[in-house]
Amino acid sequence: NAGVTQTPKFRVLKTGQSMTLLCAQDMNHEYMYWYRQDPGMGLRLIHYSVGEGTTAKGEVPDGYNVSRLKKQNFLLGLESAAPSQTSVYFCASSYENTGTGAKNIQYFGAGTRLSVL
Amino acid sequence: AQSVAQPEDQVNVAEGNPLTVKCTYSVSGNPYLFWYVQYPNRGLQFLLKYITGDNLVKGSYGFEAEFNKSQTSFHLKKPSALVSDSALYFCAVRPQNRDDKIIFGKGTRLHILP
Numbered sequence: 354n355a356g357v358t359q360t361p362k363f364r365v366l367k368t369g370q371s372m373t374l375l376c377a378q379d380m381n382h383e384y385m386y387w388y389r390q391d392p393g394m395g396l397r398l399i400h401y402s403v404g405e406g407t408t409a410k411g412e413v414p415d416g417y418n419v420s421r422l423k424k425q426n427f428l429l430g431l432e433s434a435a436p437s438q439t440s441v442y443f444c445a446s447s448y449e450n451t452g453t454g455a456k457n458i459q460y461f462g463a464g465t466r467l468s469v470l
Numbered sequence: 471a472q473s474v475a476q477p478e479d480q481v482n483v484a485e486g487n488p489l490t491v492k493c494t495y496s497v498s499g500n501p502y503l504f505w506y507v508q509y510p511n512r513g514l515q516f517l518l519k520y521i522t523g524d525n526l527v528k529g530s531y532g533f534e535a536e537f538n539k540s541q542t543s544f545h546l547k548k549p550s551a552l553v554s555d556s557a558l559y560f561c562a563v564r565p566q567n568r569d570d571k572i573i574f575g576k577g578t579r580l581h582i583l584p
Contacts, residue, residue: 357513386572395474395560395574396514443513458504461513 355379359444359462366434366469374429374465376444383449385427386411386459387419389440396443402427403449434469441466472497474563476575483551484583491546491578493561503544504562505535508577514560520544531555551582 357378366372376385383404388396398411400419408419416438418430427446431438445459474495483489495501502521506514518529525537535546544561561575 393479393576395576396562397574398572445513458516458519459506459514461506461515463511463513 357444357446357460357462359442359465361465362463363466364468366431366467368435368469370434371430371432372434372467373431374442374444374467376427376429376446376462377425378427378444378446378460379425380446380448380460381424382446382460383424384447384457385421386445386447387417387427387429388443388445389413390443390464391440399429399442434467436469439467439469472563472565472571472573474561474573474575476559476561476578478578479576480579480581482581482583485553486550489548489551489555489580489582491559491561491580492543493545493575494541494543495561495563495573496542497563497565497573499566501566502564503535503537504564505529505533505544505546506560506562508558508560510557517546517559553582553584556580556582 360375386401387399390396397413399417400411402408402421405424420428442465444462447457447459504519505517507517508514517533518527520527520537528534533548558577558579560577563573565571
């Protein structure tokens, strides 16, 4: 069972460079999320999607863009990387039954460790 | 402001002893409450959740948590700790009907001493 797969696992960027992080899930989940994890701060929601073709901002969206062209994939883009974006990035997905997805369990990928020099 | 507090950065417990990892929250209404565990170099894994009903919730690996509405707490507990329980534990809170809102605590590192 693959679950949620993130690529790449590690990346080093120079300030100003761009990159895309890929998240793929094989559980047919409707909802997908991107978080960043920083020491002593827990996880913070960057962007999320409640279905194919839809995206929305989370708590810390500035400097990031996302796309959900296919239900199974959720891409996180950094157009011009900054040292403040050095972090560990996690993707998660959850199913939806009725109403909102707030009560549902999230399934997380293994993370992408990004360093911006 | 809505928040989740895990007051202890680290908790040390001897193997076989009971453990408690504390979580309190400040969120309006009746939120949904979760505990997740993170092992080194891995993503978070779901342990248990409280949505409604019985205040004592049982989850994976023998963990349980008690929801206390008056104290706005959701402490994680286990009667007998194992060395393999050593990990980073996160409490998370979601306001009802808010897809855009999930608040994680900063995490508590649990060390189980052999």
